[in-house]
Amino acid sequence: MSIEIANESGMAVDETSIVSAARFALDRMEVSPLAELSVVLVTLDVMADLHVRWMDLPGPTDVMAFPMDELDAARRPDSGDTSPALLGDIVLCPAFAKDQARTAGHSLMDELHLLTVHGVLHLLGYDHAEPAEEREMFGLQKRILTDFKAAMAAAKRRDAQRSNDDRLLGAAGLNAVDDTAENS
Numbered sequence: 001m002s003i004e005i006a007n008e009s010g011m012a013v014d015e016t017s018i019v020s021a022a023r024f025a026l027d028r029m030e031v032s033p034l035a036e037l038s039v040v041l042v043t044l045d046v047m048a049d050l051h052v053r054w055m056d057l058p059g060p061t062d063v064m065a066f067p068m069d070e071l072d073a074a075r076r077p078d079s080g081d082t083s084p085a086l087l088g089d090i091v092l093c094p095a096f097a098k099d100q101a102r103t104a105g106h107s108l109m110d111e112l113h114l115l116t117v118h119g120v121l122h123l124l125g126y127d128h129a130e131p132a133e134e135r136e137m138f139g140l141q142k143r144i145l146t147d148f149k150a151a152m153a154a155a156k157r158r159d160a161q162r163s164n165d166d167r168l169l170g171a172a173g174l175n176a177v178d179d180t181a182e183n184s
Contacts, residue, residue, distance in 0.1 A: 001037070002035075002037070003019045003023060003026075004038045006041070008040060008042050009043055009095065013109065018039060018116050020148075021112075021116045022037060022116050022117075022120055024151065025116070025121070025144050025148070026120060028144050029120070031124070036086050037120075037123070038088070038090070039090045039116065040091050041092045041093070041094055042092070042093055043095065044060045047060035047061060047064070047091065047093040047096060048060040050064055060096050061093065062092070062096045062100060063092050063119045064091045065089070065090050065119040065120075065123050066090075066091070067087065067122075087123045090116060090119030090123065092115050113148065117144050118141055121137055121141060
């Protein structure tokens with residue numbers, strides 16, 4: 001799965017973490033591993049321009065999704081089809097998201113993860129215009145984010161344990177041995 005990210009927002013954010021959230025959501029939605037996605041982080045001015053141009057709404061917003069391939073019943077990107085799909089672009093505005101994160105009581109990265117998953121779901125054809133659609137999309141979004149956070153916490157614990165094990169083995173003079181040297 002190819003995920004490109006470009007940070008044109010002027011704000012320092014963990015781009016790798018945003019890509020991880022997108023990849024996790026796409027994997028969870030069983031999107032073809034040949035799918036391609038672009039994530040762009042922009043300034044408030046750029047987002048305001050996009051918002052007016054594409055949605056005819058004033059001012060900036062937090063996330064916009066621009067699907068590239070038509071989503072039809074015959075070939076949805078999450079259908080398990082093995083042909084490549086150019087999903088489209090997710091545009092995030094970290095400056096806008098920063099205020100939302102503060103209001104929600106969580107970190108900017110938590111907000112950017114939420115917006116990334118939200119954008120992925122929009123690219124896959126989910127919407128929240130009607131109450132039933134909103135329940136479905138937001139419920140799915142919440143489950144994906146909960147599982148993503150759990151997976152990230154587990155990976156962090158494994159990395160910490162590995163680091164502790166390596167330090168302990170090093171202190172005992174039992175540094176990791178190269179298997180090829182043992183088998184020679």
